Amino acid sequence: MNSTPEIEAMTIGALARAAGVNVETIRFYQRKGLLPEPDRPQGTIRRYGADELGRVRFIKSAQRLGFSLDEVSELLKLEDGSHCAEARAQAQRKLVDVRERLADLQRIEAALSELVQRCNAIRGRVRCPLIAALQAE
Amino acid sequence: MNSTPEIEAMTIGALARAAGVNVETIRFYQRKGLLPEPDRPQGTIRRYGADELGRVRFIKSAQRLGFSLDEVSELLKLEDGSHCAEARAQAQRKLVDVRERLADLQRIEAALSELVQRCNAIRGRVRCPLIAALQAE
DNA sequence: CTTGACTCCGTACTTAAGTACGGAAGTAAG
DNA sequence: CTTACTTCCGTACTTAAGTACGGAGTCAAG
Numbered sequence: 001m002n003s004t005p006e007i008e009a010m011t012i013g014a015l016a017r018a019a020g021v022n023v024e025t026i027r028f029y030q031r032k033g034l035l036p037e038p039d040r041p042q043g044t045i046r047r048y049g050a051d052e053l054g055r056v057r058f059i060k061s062a063q064r065l066g067f068s069l070d071e072v073s074e075l076l077k078l079e080d081g082s083h084c085a086e087a088r089a090q091a092q093r094k095l096v097d098v099r100e101r102l103a104d105l106q107r108i109e110a111a112l113s114e115l116v117q118r119c120n121a122i123r124g125r126v127r128c129p130l131i132a133a134l135q136a137e
Numbered sequence: 138m139n140s141t142p143e144i145e146a147m148t149i150g151a152l153a154r155a156a157g158v159n160v161e162t163i164r165f166y167q168r169k170g171l172l173p174e175p176d177r178p179q180g181t182i183r184r185y186g187a188d189e190l191g192r193v194r195f196i197k198s199a200q201r202l203g204f205s206l207d208e209v210s211e212l213l214k215l216e217d218g219s220h221c222a223e224a225r226a227q228a229q230r231k232l233v234d235v236r237e238r239l240a241d242l243q244r245i246e247a248a249l250s251e252l253v254q255r256c257n258a259i260r261g262r263v264r265c266p267l268i269a270a271l272q273a274e
Numbered sequence: 275c276t277t278g279a280c281t282c283c284g285t286a287c288t289t290a291a292g293t294a295c296g297g298a299a300g301t302a303a304g
Numbered sequence: 305c306t307t308a309c310t311t312c313c314g315t316a317c318t319t320a321a322g323t324a325c326g327g328a329g330t331c332a333a334g
Binding site for chain 1: 191192194195198199200201202203204212213215216221222224225228229231232235236238239241242243245246249250252253256257267268269271272
């Protein structure tokens, strides 16, 4: 039993359901150029497949990490095979950015898990090192 | 030579400059309760210190990582010494969230650095594994 | 003691990212 | 073939997170 039957012939509603977003959000992404206008095999109604589903999910994940739709669109342009040197330069810039975010998140992770540890140890009030975690740049 | 003289007596303008944000943003955070209303030692004008500066920087960092101001406010409440068990439970929930984000970011990091590697190796066009990076949940 | 820069406060405007709406047209089941 | 559900499209509304504005008060230098 396949969980996604007919995945290559989804209507906009099915796509939206599969990705856990609103139909209007799909249309909005199309207008912004984040999602290519798909084929309309039998006339006027668009059909979507696994690629589009993957894209929408990617957009949502990247947003959770603090990327704006404009930034996501740049990331997606990398994917879409721009010229190599150009893609590489852009990827490298993003990489710097991503690594900074990783470092910040790791500091937050450490601070939170230390808070949990301490809280297990001492009973009473705590002051956690959360803010300090993001001081060091 | 100290780079931050009189850090305990900053006006709102100095604080904003030090944190790299707009004065109005500081006032906005105060209204939202993200920043405590500070002392007004000699009358009506507020004075800010290192704590406030730290907070503003923390807010900005957390936002870059995809936390909304409401979420930041929850993180800050942890700091401000709520009762231990409560803080611990909340910290643990956040920790789960943060670890998911970390995993996503690490996948993006891997995908980007692989793209850069490949691009160094083969000359021509590339298709990067960016989208695939966030497929696995 | 005035002048220029800054602060305070309330209110209004802006931008990003959706969400909702309403009417016309497509489509699938009975 | 009708009826109910979708889709399509343009336009308008909403929410979060600021930004800008204007008038009144404050403060430090000249």
